[in-house]
Amino acid sequence: MNRFITKNKIYILPMTLLLLNILAILFHFFIKISLPFPFEIIPLIIGGFVVIRSTLLATIKKRKVTAGLLVVLALIGTTYVGEYLSGSIVSFMMIFGEFLEDLTMKKTQNAVRSLIKLVPHKCRKKIGDKFELVSIREVRPGDIIQVIAGEKIPVDGIINNGQATINEAAITGESMPVDKSVHDKVFVGTLNENGVIEILTEKIGNETILGQIIKTVKNAQENKGNVQKTADRFAEFFLPTILFICFLTAILTKDIMRVMSILVIACPCALVLATPTAVIASVGNAAKKGVLIKGGVVIEEFAKVTTICFDKTGTITKGTPEVVDMFICDPSKKEQFLEALAIVEKNSGHPIGKSIVKYLVDKENMDMNNIPNGEFNMLFGRGVKVKLDEKIYEVSNRRALEELNFEDSDSEKIYEFLDHEEKLGRTALVVLSNKNILGCLSVADTVRPYIKDAINELKTLGIEDFVMLTGDNEYTASAICEEVGIEHFKSNLLPQEKLDYIKKLQSEGKHVAMIGDGINDAPALTLANVGIAMGMAGTDIASDASDITLMSDRIDFLCETLALSQRTYSIIKQNIWVFAVLVNIVGILLSGLGFLNPIAAAIIHNASSIFVVLNSSRMLGYKYKNDRTSSKLSIQSN
Incomplete structure (x- = not known):
């Protein structure tokens, strides 16, 4: 019984008052029963x-007179004139409006709780040489956790051993499982679909991604937007204005019932509920889809954005190099070319070397364990060479050709390949065996999927200008912008120069959003009207400096977030100007003229409060799906 009451306690008071008010109306108008006092x-x-x-508690807490005192005055007034049913309905409507707000918040919190339920209560922790089943409460950063296929990951950490296919849909909104191995990050609540992994625990509890989601949702209402502040300021002078109108009405009409009607209909319930209900519903909606929005300010600011600035590496591009093209002088000697690559790059710790090894393993199905180890040497400013069995293998840039001074049938094709790739901003390399050129390859940081379609979609949502800000060279920046459809870019920028450029845009009257993922982006993310961190795999500093965090690296999720913010801002304005201000003005006028009695005033006014909450509640189920583009972006996360 106690468990039932605890689970449903928010329903008890409003439902009890609803039943009592129904009985009060029946006894007042339809059923005549002799009672020692009016049932209402x-x-x-x-x-x-x-x-x-x-x-009274709210007034003491805020240490100032609140507009809620109007409700108290209305209750005292209706009781004084004997309109007990009016007072009963006013109090019920106030409580019922708060109940609907609480219900909206509860649904939002339930969305978060559904993520919390993904965390297992127990896990296998390495103790000594064995893995033992323990409570998740016994896990600390630095512990090694084993997760087998079919289990959910209980911590945020890095894979220490093994490989697996991880479904991260619950956290990032990305429906496709991701293959992960040693050194890859994994997040709490995600599902291991295949494989066995050992995880080095980095974060637990409130420090994990789920902890951040919960914190964001809880703080959403505290971080008030300008619209909400306007509503609060409006409420501050609302009370003396209404008291003056009541005084004027009493003097002119000598009718206390009209005064009571004005007090009843002027209760600022709808105004108070206008913004927080919409903000909380929207933040909860976004959190379910893998987007953290830090409050009402962010929603309002993002809805007004006209210009979006992108960092390049890790935002427009994946942030990791990949082999993108290849030229083999003699196609019949492809195996020799690939073997030379493998021998040179097997033990390289350079990102380019790692990308080449990844290509050989993933695309060419090479087993690196079968590749012998040679004498490894770095060539500063040029490349890498390895000596093995009296042979010298080398992977270097075009400086290697300057030493060779070679001229043969393939020289023109080799230089043509190098020139073409370097003009595209790629790293072009030549592969040699005993100073004989076997071929060339190029490595580049590749563009993220969906980016071009996402930019086109953002244009349809009202974004006027896109700018790429990068510390990379002009050739690379130009090639990337041309590929994704961005017209403007600034290259060779230091972090301070990114900051200065955003200041310049803002001085021109533009509302700027900045998207980045690195430590060098943090100042720009903070200065921009809206800072957006790209993916939780980015730095903690970028996430902390941002107003919005896309938990997935799917940049097309930005389109849905913008549409959500624009819709929420529209809902807030509807709530304030239609359901709060307009209803109050008309209601006060009709009450002052004697067309509304206290009961009618209570019903009309509090109906507007209910409509505010119901209007805001629509944002809980808001889904964005644009069918205008041929790309059919699958942004919608169900």
């Missing part, structure tokens, strides 16, 4: 006590 006094006392108590 019962719900008036219960509801009035709750409303007065909560108002």
Whole structure:
């Protein structure tokens, strides 16, 4: 019984008052029963006590007069003139409006709880030489955790041993499973679909991604947007204005019922509920889809953005080099070419060397364990060479050709390949065996999928200008921008220069969003009207400096976030100007002229509050799916 009450306690008071008010209306208008006192006094006392108590506590906490005192005055006034049913309905509507707000918040929190439930209560922790089943509460950073196929990952950490296919949909919104191996990051709540891995624990509890989501949602209402601040300021002068109108009405009409009607309909419930309900619903919606929005300010600012600045590496591009093209002088000697590559790069710790090894393993199915180890040497500013069995293998840039001074049938094709790749901003390399050129290859940081379609989609959502800001050279920046459809770029920028450029845009009256993922992006993310961190795999500094964090590296999720912010801002304005301000103005006018009695005023006004909450609740289920583009971006995350 106690468990049932705890689970459903938010329903008990409003549902009880609803039943009592229905009975009060029946007894007042339809059923004539002789009672020692009017039945409506019962719900008036219960509801009035709750409303007065909560108002007084809020006033003491804020240390200033709140507009909620209007409700208290309305209750006192209606009781004084004997309109107990009016007072009962007013108190019920106030409590019911708060109940609907709580219900909206509860649904938002349930979305987060559904993620929390993904965390297993127990896991296998390495103790000594064995893995033992322990409570998740016994795990600390630095512990080694084993996760087998079919299990959920209990911590944020790095794979220490093994490889697996991880489904990260619950956290990032990405539906496709990701293959991960040693040194790759994994996140709490994700599902190991295949393989056995050992994880070095980095973060637990509130420090994990789920902990950040919970913190973001809880803080959403505290971080008020300018619209919400406007509503708060409006409420501050609302009380003396209404009291003056009541005084004027009393002097001119001598009708206390009109005064009571004005007090009842002028209760600022709808105004108070206008922004927080929409913000909380939207933050919860975004959190379910793998996007952290840090409050109402962010939603309002993002809805107004006209210009988006992109960092290149890790944002527009993947941030890791890949082999993108290859030229083999003699196609019949491809195996010799690949073997030379493998011998040279097998033990290289350079990102380019690692990308070549990854290509050989993934694309050419080479077993690096069968590749012998040679004498490894770095060639500063040029490349790498390895001596093995009296042969010298080398992978270097075009400086190697300057030493050779070679001229043969393939020289023109080799130089043509190198020139073409370097103009595209790629790293072009030649492969040699005993100073004989076997061929060439190029390595580059490749563009993320969806980026071009996402930029086109953002244009349809009202973004006027896109700029890429990068520390890379002009050739690389130009090639990337041409590939993804960005017209403007600034290259060779230091972090301070990125900051200066954003200041320049803002001085021109542009509302700027900045998207990045690295430590060098943090200043620009902070200065921009909206800072957006690209993926939780990015740095903690970038995430902390940002206003929005895309948990997935899918940049097309940005389109849905922008559409969500624009829709939420529209809902907030509807709530304030239609359901709060307009209804109050018309209601006060009609009450002052004597067309509304306190009961009618209570019903009309509090109906507007209910409509505010219901209007905001629509953002909980908001889904964005644009069918205007041929690309059919699959942004929608179900």
